Amino acid sequence: MTSAANRVLWTVIGLVLLAAGVAGVLANRGWLPGADRDAPLLWPALLDWWRDIDPWGLVLTGLLGLVVALLGLILLLSELRRRGARALGELRFAQTQPGHTRIRGPVVGHGLERDLARDPGIRAAAVVVTGAAPAPELWIQLDLERQADLTAVRAYVDAALARFSRTYSLQPRKLDVTARVVGPTPARVR
Amino acid sequence: MRVLNRVASLLLALALLAGGLLALVEAVLVGLDQPALVIDREGWYETLTSTRFADGGFLAVAIGVGLLGLLILVLQLHRWRPTRLAVPDAAGWHIQRRSAERQLASVATGAPGVDRASVRLRERRGSWHPSVTAVGDRNAAPRVAAAVRSELTRLAGHSNGVAVSMVQKRRVS
Numbered sequence: 001m002t003s004a005a006n007r008v009l010w011t012v013i014g015l016v017l018l019a020a021g022v023a024g025v026l027a028n029r030g031w032l033p034g035a036d037r038d039a040p041l042l043w044p045a046l047l048d049w050w051r052d053i054d055p056w057g058l059v060l061t062g063l064l065g066l067v068v069a070l071l072g073l074i075l076l077l078s079e080l081r082r083r084g085a086r087a088l089g090e091l092r093f094a095q096t097q098p099g100h101t102r103i104r105g106p107v108v109g110h111g112l113e114r115d116l117a118r119d120p121g122i123r124a125a126a127v128v129v130t131g132a133a134p135a136p137e138l139w140i141q142l143d144l145e146r147q148a149d150l151t152a153v154r155a156y157v158d159a160a161l162a163r164f165s166r167t168y169s170l171q172p173r174k175l176d177v178t179a180r181v182v183g184p185t186p187a188r189v190r
Numbered sequence: 191m192r193v194l195n196r197v198a199s200l201l202l203a204l205a206l207l208a209g210g211l212l213a214l215v216e217a218v219l220v221g222l223d224q225p226a227l228v229i230d231r232e233g234w235y236e237t238l239t240s241t242r243f244a245d246g247g248f249l250a251v252a253i254g255v256g257l258l259g260l261l262i263l264v265l266q267l268h269r270w271r272p273t274r275l276a277v278p279d280a281a282g283w284h285i286q287r288r289s290a291e292r293q294l295a296s297v298a299t300g301a302p303g304v305d306r307a308s309v310r311l312r313e314r315r316g317s318w319h320p321s322v323t324a325v326g327d328r329n330a331a332p333r334v335a336a337a338v339r340s341e342l343t344r345l346a347g348h349s350n351g352v353a354v355s356m357v358q359k360r361r362v363s
Contacts, residue, residue, distance in 0.1 A: 014262030021256020042238035069210025
């Protein structure tokens with residue numbers, strides 16, 4: 001689930017809890033229309049009603065439990081699922097001579113990662129290629145050395161992307177680079 | 191906050207899954223005339239039919255639930271700081287905000303007369319605006335501003351105004 005979706009979910013939960021709390025306080029003070037402050041929280045004749053509808057009360061409880069468990073499972077799976085668009089599938093290069101070349105999608109990104117990491121200003125690179133050939137989307141995360149020259153790094157990335165495009169005959173339609181400056185803070189001499 | 195929301199959602203999902211399965215199993219056990227697994231079949235009913243809306247315990251729980259809801263709402267509606275900042279004049283490029291703040295703080299700390307510094311970065315209309323809080327000599331403010339401005343140019347390709355707030359180091363007598 002995306003960060004925005006989680007935010008909406010918890011905003012709704014917050015609103016529901018706040019409304020329940022306010023309603024509870026109003027009922028306690030006797031200010032809630034239609035609620036008797038001296039009445040018990042649960043309707044005392046519920047037990048009789050439960051016995052009257054037997055066995056449908058049990059079936060209803062079981063079904064309700066199943067629905068709640070399914071909601072929990074859906075939420076769990078959506079939280080654990082990898083977010084973002086679909087990863088690039090296999091690339092196929094048909095040749096004029098007999099035979100053809102097939103390249104698995106993740107390999108394409110690993111090649112670019114190795115190329116990027118050759119720059120002395122880049123300590124590590126992670127590349128995710130999504131979408132479809134010949135115009136995929138590139139998501140690049142770079143760990144930069146503290147003293148890296150960003151202009152030079154950007155120029156190197158552009159050159160690496162040009163090599164990438166030539167090698168795989170891909171023209172990325174979207175480029176998203178997130179750089180993080182890493183490295184130990186130098187010790188101060190006093 | 192993003193991580194906290196994610197962890198809370200995971201816990202909520204697990205609670206719903208466990209609670210739902212428990213209700214299902216307990217219903218089946220009642221149907222088979224078997225003893226309860228966890229739930230006290232008589233106890234919860236007696237508690238809820240003997241507690242009144244006017245009771246102090248109910249009021250305390252209602253206030254607690256309301257305050258929890260209010261806290262969650264405030265946390266969600268409060269403006270969150272971005273995890274990354276767009277690099278001006280470099281389409282598609284971003285820098286992780288915290289790493290940039292650490293880097294600028296490190297540079298500010300390296301200025302003569304500064305003991306330590308912290309930096310908060312804000313992005314407004316496509317440019318970065320750092321606020322530096324440094325502990326040390328009050329006269330060091332221009333040196334801090336110059337150092338941060340220079341580093342900002344290296345990171346973002348330009349340097350806007352740098353707000354520096356110097357805090358005098360306390361003397362231990």
